[in-house]
Amino acid sequence: MTARNPLTELDRPNSYIGRAVPRPNLTRLLRGRGQYVSDMTLPRMGHVVFVRSPYAHARILGIDTAEAEAMPGVIAVVTGKRLAEVCTPWVGVLSHLKGLKSAPQHAIAVDRACWQGEAVCAVVAETRALAEDAAERVFVNYEELEPVTDMVAALQPDATVIHPELGDNLAFERNLDAGEVDKAFAEADAVAEAEFVFGRHTGVTLEPRSIIGDWNPGEERLTVHQGTQAPHMMQNIIAKHLDLEEAQVRVICHDVGGSFGIKVHVYADEMATVALSKLLRRPVKFVADRIESFTTDIHARDHRCKGRIAVKADGTITAFAIDDMTAIGPYSMYPRTSAIEANQVVNLVGGPYTNMNYRARARVVFQNKNVTCQYRAVGHPIACSVTEGLVDLAARAIGMDPAEIRRKNLIPDDAYPTASASGLKFEALSHHASLDKLLKMMNYDALRAEQAELRKKGIHRGIGIASFIEVTNPSAAFYGVGGARISSQDGVAVRLDATGRIIVQTSITEQGQGSEAITAQVTAHALGVPMERVRVILGDTDNTPYGGGTWASRAAGIGGEAAWQAGKALKANILAVAASILQADAATLDVVNAIVVDKATGTERMPLEEVGRIAYFRPDTLPPGFQAELMTVRHFVPREYPFAFTNGIQASWLEVDTDTGFVTLLKHWCLEDCGTIINPQLVDEQIRGGVVQGIGPALYEHCRYDERGQLTNASMADYLVPMAAEMPDIEIGHVVSPTKESELGAKGAGEAGTAGAAAAVANAVNDALSPFDVTITEIPLTPEVILKALGKV
Amino acid sequence: MTATVSITLTVNGETVRAEVPPRMHLADFLRERLALTGTHIGCEHGVCGACTVRLDGEIVRGCLVLAVQANGMSVETVEGASDSGELQDLQDAFRERNALQCGYCTPGMLLTAQELLAKGGVPDRETIREHMSGNYCRCTGYQAIVDAVETTARNRAAARG
Numbered sequence: 001m002t003a004r005n006p007l008t009e010l011d012r013p014n015s016y017i018g019r020a021v022p023r024p025n026l027t028r029l030l031r032g033r034g035q036y037v038s039d040m041t042l043p044r045m046g047h048v049v050f051v052r053s054p055y056a057h058a059r060i061l062g063i064d065t066a067e068a069e070a071m072p073g074v075i076a077v078v079t080g081k082r083l084a085e086v087c088t089p090w091v092g093v094l095s096h097l098k099g100l101k102s103a104p105q106h107a108i109a110v111d112r113a114c115w116q117g118e119a120v121c122a123v124v125a126e127t128r129a130l131a132e133d134a135a136e137r138v139f140v141n142y143e144e145l146e147p148v149t150d151m152v153a154a155l156q157p158d159a160t161v162i163h164p165e166l167g168d169n170l171a172f173e174r175n176l177d178a179g180e181v182d183k184a185f186a187e188a189d190a191v192a193e194a195e196f197v198f199g200r201h202t203g204v205t206l207e208p209r210s211i212i213g214d215w216n217p218g219e220e221r222l223t224v225h226q227g228t229q230a231p232h233m234m235q236n237i238i239a240k241h242l243d244l245e246e247a248q249v250r251v252i253c254h255d256v257g258g259s260f261g262i263k264v265h266v267y268a269d270e271m272a273t274v275a276l277s278k279l280l281r282r283p284v285k286f287v288a289d290r291i292e293s294f295t296t297d298i299h300a301r302d303h304r305c306k307g308r309i310a311v312k313a314d315g316t317i318t319a320f321a322i323d324d325m326t327a328i329g330p331y332s333m334y335p336r337t338s339a340i341e342a343n344q345v346v347n348l349v350g351g352p353y354t355n356m357n358y359r360a361r362a363r364v365v366f367q368n369k370n371v372t373c374q375y376r377a378v379g380h381p382i383a384c385s386v387t388e389g390l391v392d393l394a395a396r397a398i399g400m401d402p403a404e405i406r407r408k409n410l411i412p413d414d415a416y417p418t419a420s421a422s423g424l425k426f427e428a429l430s431h432h433a434s435l436d437k438l439l440k441m442m443n444y445d446a447l448r449a450e451q452a453e454l455r456k457k458g459i460h461r462g463i464g465i466a467s468f469i470e471v472t473n474p475s476a477a478f479y480g481v482g483g484a485r486i487s488s489q490d491g492v493a494v495r496l497d498a499t500g501r502i503i504v505q506t507s508i509t510e511q512g513q514g515s516e517a518i519t520a521q522v523t524a525h526a527l528g529v530p531m532e533r534v535r536v537i538l539g540d541t542d543n544t545p546y547g548g549g550t551w552a553s554r555a556a557g558i559g560g561e562a563a564w565q566a567g568k569a570l571k572a573n574i575l576a577v578a579a580s581i582l583q584a585d586a587a588t589l590d591v592v593n594a595i596v597v598d599k600a601t602g603t604e605r606m607p608l609e610e611v612g613r614i615a616y617f618r619p620d621t622l623p624p625g626f627q628a629e630l631m632t633v634r635h636f637v638p639r640e641y642p643f644a645f646t647n648g649i650q651a652s653w654l655e656v657d658t659d660t661g662f663v664t665l666l667k668h669w670c671l672e673d674c675g676t677i678i679n680p681q682l683v684d685e686q687i688r689g690g691v692v693q694g695i696g697p698a699l700y701e702h703c704r705y706d707e708r709g710q711l712t713n714a715s716m717a718d719y720l721v722p723m724a725a726e727m728p729d730i731e732i733g734h735v736v737s738p739t740k741e742s743e744l745g746a747k748g749a750g751e752a753g754t755a756g757a758a759a760a761v762a763n764a765v766n767d768a769l770s771p772f773d774v775t776i777t778e779i780p781l782t783p784e785v786i787l788k789a790l791g792k793v
Numbered sequence: 794m795t796a797t798v799s800i801t802l803t804v805n806g807e808t809v810r811a812e813v814p815p816r817m818h819l820a821d822f823l824r825e826r827l828a829l830t831g832t833h834i835g836c837e838h839g840v841c842g843a844c845t846v847r848l849d850g851e852i853v854r855g856c857l858v859l860a861v862q863a864n865g866m867s868v869e870t871v872e873g874a875s876d877s878g879e880l881q882d883l884q885d886a887f888r889e890r891n892a893l894q895c896g897y898c899t900p901g902m903l904l905t906a907q908e909l910l911a912k913g914g915v916p917d918r919e920t921i922r923e924h925m926s927g928n929y930c931r932c933t934g935y936q937a938i939v940d941a942v943e944t945t946a947r948n949r950a951a952a953r954g
């Protein structure tokens with residue numbers, strides 16, 4: 001820390017909240033000593049490979065497994081019908097998403113495959129290679145059925161209905177009408193409209209999905225090693241569908257090679273893997289290969305959203321209207337459902353602005369492509385791109401600067417608490433402070449001048465701005481109220497051991513974002529001990545309190561507060577023990593640097609190891625009737641607000657080559673308000689990583705299907721992601737508006753970058769192309785898309 | 794099945810003799826036969842860089858080299874390069890700068906960066922980005938990695954005087 005005068009909170013000993021300390025778990029990862037599920041080998045472990053449907057839609061007439069069973073090293077060949085005897089199907093619906101419907105999905109397809117890549121048979125062998133050899137000798141007799149691939153055609157009366165028992169291909173529809181929309185459009189000085197098209201893309205976690213099921217018939221217990229974000233949710237689901245008690249299932253989450261929402265869902269092939277372990281009474285491991293990742297990891301987005309905006313000549317936005325359609329594959333995912341993204345789009349469009357006239361329709365459609373579900377920033381990139389794209393169109397229609405129209409319409413910083421047109425409750429946001437800071441950070445006026453100069457030389461640079469709000473710290477409103485057994489609260493247990501060290505068990509999980517670090521920071525800060533003394537245990541349903549895990553930007557805000565409260569409670573208990581030994585008033589004592597001191601003078605009284613020694617080995621010396629409690633547990637869930645909204649604003653500065661259609665990113669800024677910042681470096685890196693995951697689908701990432709439902713670019717060579725050479729440096733700034741729901745005041749930061757990046761980039765491209773009078777509202781913005789819009793191809 | 798082939802190679806300074814199927818690639822050999830799981834597998838078609846190892850001092854994709862091709866050669870993995878201490882300053886810079894999140898790409902990133910750093914001098918950011926552009930990272934957005942490599946280059950240059 002740089003020296004300051006007067007001393008700040010951070011200059012006190014053991015002050016870790018707000019400090020950019022390195023993560024304690026990095027050394028093992030840096031030395032190649034991490035343990036990912038894909039690294040693990042258990043005795044007698046079999047490897048499963050799935051035979052997958054080559055068709056998007058096909059009836060399974062018969063499966064001949066005889067040759068495969070005779071292949072070297074084969075342990076078992078199991079069809080969907082056989083596996084259904086040990087694993088029941090599921091239906092991905094939630095009761096609060098009224099009308100949402102889906103069909104029963106089996107771990108392995110039983111008589112029909114509904115997307116290219118759906119598993120139709122499992123081969124378990126001694127090695128992955130032998131299982132792959134044998135899988136080639138499984139002969140499946142298919143009758144190809146008409147695939148439903150186009151989302152608009154899927155709703156036509158003559159469309160093939162994928163699940164006839166459901167009546168049609170419409171999984172879910174939501175309508176919202178707030179204020180006086182028709183009146184606002186009728187009285188507008190200008191109306192702008194566009195159809196925004198969002199390609200399908202996916203998470204591409206560098207470690208593919210990995211799971212080991214280990215059924216021990218002697219213990220009648222199933223241990224599951226899984227790269228997952230939600231161990232307790234998985235425990236519940238696995239028990240439910242394998243006819244076990246939850247107590248018979250233990251889920252352990254080791255190091256995870258990237259998640260981003262991909263690893264928070266229940267995958268059919270992973271359920272099949274644990275079911276096979278139970279069936280075969282031995283450990284069975286599944287690691288997706290890269291083609292399987294592309295064809296079966298959940299995809300996201302794939303929206304077509306028509307949007308309209310009404311604006312007055314003075315820049316006042318008077319209405320938003322959207323009609324969104326999204327295609328989700330043949331099943332709604334389990335248990336979080338595939339309707340959440342569209343629902344979020346309805347909730348979030350127009351969210352940063354004061355306008356209260358808003359109409360929305362969202363339709364969620366079945367099709368014969370891979371399933372889609374919640375991926376980092378669920379719905380936010382859609383809502384933000386539609387909103388911010390429309391705001392720029394409105395600004396252009398009335399000849400106003402994009403920054404100015406936002407200043408005119410963003411909710412004032414002194415208006416809180418308030419609510420959006422869609423009914424979202426906002427506790428405290430900072431749109432205007434964020435906008436001001438962003439414009440200063442990027443030197444907006446100078447950049448505009450530079451842009452104008454370069455334009456004279458035929459160099460087309462653009463500035464794109466995107467305000468956003470982000471859902472974080474979700475309460476039970478997300479899933480619990482809909483009947484899903486997904487915990488919205490988290491728990492933390494903190495213990496002083498006999499050598500004065502601290503052991504923390506938390507129900508949040510670590511996938512690299514820094515859960516372990518911030519838990520250690522908060523606990524050490526609460527207790528008054530050096531962070532090096534704290535060891536954090538997470539990701540094990542046998543050894544942590546019950547809780548939700550890590551998703552929807554919740555770990556720091558919810559798990560962090562539980563750690564803070566548990567740490568404070570343990571400190572009080574430690575002081576009670578020390579006071580009884582020292583015959584002092586606990587209120588006069590404190591803990592500093594792991595030593596009990598006199599609060600007033602700082603005089604050292606006894607180190608924590610002495611407190612531990614006496615409490616554990618010489619409790620006979622403590623006063624009669626006094627029981628030392630050197631382990632405390634606290635749980636936390638926000639109660640007043642369903643979600644702690646955060647806000648921010650991003651800007652992109654880029655150059656478009658109008659001859660080649662290539663976009664060169666020059667700089668990106670993100671100003672963000674996540675409340676109290678526990679670790680500035682970790683927050684900034686979450687945002688940078690999130691921005692790049694938002695830039696990817698804006699420019700490169702796209703799961704390209706053909707009209708028969710075949711994924712045509714299911715390899716890393718064909719599906720492009722951002723690489724080091726194409727990415728710009730990203731400047732981050734903060735405004736801090738802590739939530740009053742917790743003492744810590746932290747909100748989430750993991751998805752903010754992803755929420756607004758694509759909108760900023762798309763607006764910048766359109767800004768760069770403004771001399772050509774074209775507006776592109778489709779992503780990814782490939783050279784082909786740009787050249788087409790320019791009429792050059 | 795094709796008969797196995799006898800190979801002898803040096804892995805992180807130790808002599809290893811093994812019988813391997815001709816189709817087994819080097820990354821699988823290191824992970825499955827030697828339990829050196831620091832070499833990660835991300836794509837198995839040479840794109841992502843997670844399986845980067847050194848073969849006779851040159852970085853290669855472990856998934857694009859067959860174990861039999863490494864016969865008579867010397868292989869170094871992230872475990873070996875960590876134990877020898879040669880990556881220590883780079884690892885420290887990664888740790889301080891949080892240039893890794895999930896850590897899955899990190900072994901490949903370290904060995905790739907070390908190749909650039911071994912050329913000496915202080916490469917500019919564009920050169921670092923270009924050099925690292927064959928390695929996927931889905932977590933960081935790359936900036937922290939570029940920072941850590943740049944810092945290490947500066948520190949090494951300063952140490953050389």
